[in-house]
Amino acid sequence: MWRKRAIGWLIISITGLLLLLGRLMQIQLIETETFSKHNINLLEESVKQRTQELVIDNGRGNFLDRSGAMLTHKKVAVLVLFPFLKKMEWEADQVSNISGIPVSTLKMAVEGAKKPFAYGEPEPYELTSSQMERINRLKIPGVFAIEKKFERSQVPAEQLIGLTGENSKELMKRYPNKELSEKTLIGVSGLEESFDEFLLPEGKSKLVYHVDGGGAPLFGINVRYVDPANPFYPVNIRTTLDKTLQQRVEELVDHYQIKKGGLVLLNIKDNSVLSLVSRPTINKNDPYNGAGMTNMMLKQQIMGSVFKTVVAAAAIDHNLDDPKRLFDCSKKINGKPELTYNYGMLDFTNSFARSCNRTFGELATELQKINPNLLEDYAEKLSLTGSVGWQGDIYHTNNFKQLSEEDKGRVFLSEDAKKDANFAAMTGIGQHEVRATPLAVANMMATIARGGEKEMVRAVSKIEYKNGTTMVNFQEQSLQGDNISPYTAMKLQRLLREVVLNPDGTGRWFKELPYAVAGKSGTAETGKYQDGKQLHNKWFAGYFPYDNPKYALVAVNLDVLDSEGGVNLLFADIVKMLYENDNGMQ
Structure with missing residues (x-):
């Protein structure tokens, strides 16, 4: 009996030693760099x-x-x-x-x-x-x-x-x-x-x-x-950022209490991002959650009357901009009396300067009758509906995108909406299904300022090795697709300048700035409410100096009440700052 017990204990001991030896081999020889399900590197530890x-x-x-x-x-x-x-x-x-x-x-x-x-x-x-x-x-x-x-x-x-x-x-x-x-x-x-x-x-x-x-x-x-x-x-x-400029611009955005929104500032000459600010800021205590992680300047937003620039381009090319024609701006798009913004009878240029909804609702409907795809075609020509960030083949990477989080814009969501006259009218004033990123809107202004040439937007100019030599150069590249003609661009330039020069223009606040500004305002209804009151997206998009364009700037304040949250003072202060900076006054 004792002999069987001794043999049993011997077998148990040998088995234990073998298991221990196996474990030691696993630790010391086999899984030294990937031990356990946690893949622990035992050598490093x-x-x-x-x-x-x-x-x-x-x-x-x-x-x-x-x-x-x-x-x-x-x-x-x-x-x-x-x-x-x-x-x-x-x-x-x-x-x-x-x-x-x-x-x-x-x-x-x-x-x-x-x-x-x-x-x-x-x-x-x-x-x-x-x-x-x-x-x-x-x-x-x-x-x-x-x-x-x-x-x-x-x-x-x-x-x-x-x-x-x-x-x-x-x-x-x-x-x-x-x-x-x-x-x-x-x-x-x-x-x-x-x-x-x-x-x-x-x-x-x-x-x-x-x-x-x-x-x-x-x-x-x-x-x-x-x-x-x-x-x-x-x-x-x-x-392509300017660090000093970026810091100043962020201070201004916070000074004007932009809680949701921000701005994009482009260098028109090489179509690169000089400054980009998105609010809300990233929560330092919980950075990977919350709205601060989203770059609002790369996300599609309801743009309102800024889209009238697209309608104007299509109207010019289809001879709907007859200076003798008058539009009844005492009425809303639906024909009811316009009590808040009753401008009376206005021609095409004054309608654009004062942002008459009736005019551009009518024009959009007429364009839709000519061709239901026209508004989409011109939005694409002005770079609003595709990706505008730099992309291409580099090094060993195909179709590399600098701005991988960038949304594409849109005009319509369905074929049926394109053919509906009421939807076309709402689209003409940048409502209904129209969306674009602030980056794309800035690029539209840069495109117009360049005479219709549309380019990709660069946020990075090169990748450099540690020793300073260049690994990858991101050359300036044109955006694919059709462009507006130089003639159409010239007419749009004059319309955008009239927004500022017209005594009743929506950009008249910028008339006395040191740089001559051309641009377009926008106030879009968002369909969201706060205490029963409609919230709006407020925009101003433009470029300057008018005669020798250097900068395209878009400022936007999202989801604010109609009575607050304007961006005019922010836009004006940035124009002044850039003028002073360019002329050695800072």
């Missing part, structure tokens, strides 16, 4: 237990403005202190004399440290280049003055540039053939997402030292600098 490090640069590519200034991050000269200093005597008084930080404060910071840190984080104490040089000359182990990359607390054009985050599942889905740490940051919105593959890190730059179980230096007090040492990576994405 074991190294982490024996090392402490300070990341200087996470290795992800950077976003620059058009002049090369960093947008999302900044490099700051900081004092780095390692926690092993608490176990040794070090010349804190000399560091204090150079940096201006009290000795007691330095020592207190080290005593409370469990890992290397930049003094003063999260708002680091900034050193001068002279202080950096003098501190490093002391050659105190565990004390370094270095340039470290910090994320800006306020990122300019945050919705355009976008956000990054950790998502191991999405990382594996996007890059199944790349060996990347599950902690690798990936772009989740905006340009960060569009350019994510180019921005992926080769590795981090960091200061590293090895420790024993008590946290003391394992190999003396030598600190190693670890760097991928690749002269080409990480790359820089050079945007």
Whole structure:
């Protein structure tokens, strides 16, 4: 009996040892880099237990403005202190004399440290280049003055540039053939997402030292600098934004309390984004949820009377703009008396300047009878209904889109709506099913200012290697499809200028600005209500200077009451600011 028991225990012991041996082989040999369902890299984790490090640069590519200034991050000269200093005597008084930080404060910071840190984080104490040089000359182990990359607390054009985050599942889905740490940051919105593959890190730059179980230096007090040492990576994405201008424009948008909406400012010469502001802002406490994640300037909006520009273009080409013809602007589109905006009898030009709904409802109906597709055709000619952001083949990527989140606009949703006279009339004033993005509206103004030539809008001009050489150039490109004629563009230019020059024009507030403005206003009913009152989208879209166009600007305030939330003061202040900036007055 005892013999059977002994054999049984022996079998159990051998089985246990075999299981233990198998587990050890799994850990030590087989699944060293992908242990358990969480895919834990055991080699990395074991190294982490024996090392402490300070990341200087996470290795992800950077976003620059058009002049090369960093947008999302900044490099700051900081004092780095390692926690092993608490176990040794070090010349804190000399560091204090150079940096201006009290000795007691330095020592207190080290005593409370469990890992290397930049003094003063999260708002680091900034050193001068002279202080950096003098501190490093002391050659105190565990004390370094270095340039470290910090994320800006306020990122300019945050919705355009976008956000990054950790998502191991999405990382594996996007890059199944790349060996990347599950902690690798990936772009989740905006340009960060569009350019994510180019921005992926080769590795981090960091200061590293090895420790024993008590946290003391394992190999003396030598600190190693670890760097991928690749002269080409990480790359820089050079945007077309002007950082200083962007910051000023954001201040103005907030000054005028735009809660939902924003603006787009284009450089007409190369059709690039100088500034883009979207509100609401991203919620820093919960960035991936809420309306702040949406770039309102890339989303289709109800545009109201701004669409009359399209109707005017079609009317000009089909000889419906006879200056002798008068329209009864004492009536609404449906023929009922117009009590609020009773303008009497107006010709085509004055109807456009004063934004008479009756005129453009009639014209849209007449155009529909000629051809139900005309309004859509002219919206396409003026770049309102397709994507306007830069797209094309680059590097090893086909049909790459800079603005992957951009909506397309529309005029009608169905064939039946095109053929309905009542729907056509409402479409003529930018209501019913008409939608366009503020970016596309800005591009329409730039197209008209250029004489009808429509181009793709660039938000990025190039991708640069780390050493400054060019990896990818985003050349100016025309938008496909038909254009309006130079003659039609010239007539539209005059109509848009008349909106400002006419004593009763909807843009008369801009007549005295230092730059001559041409443009079109819009107030669209949204179908939404607040306390029983209709909410509106308020627009002004234009370009300037009129005789030598440089800028196209669209400002829009979304879902506001008719009695509030105008954009005229915002538009005017930006025109003034640009004039002063261009003439060295700031």
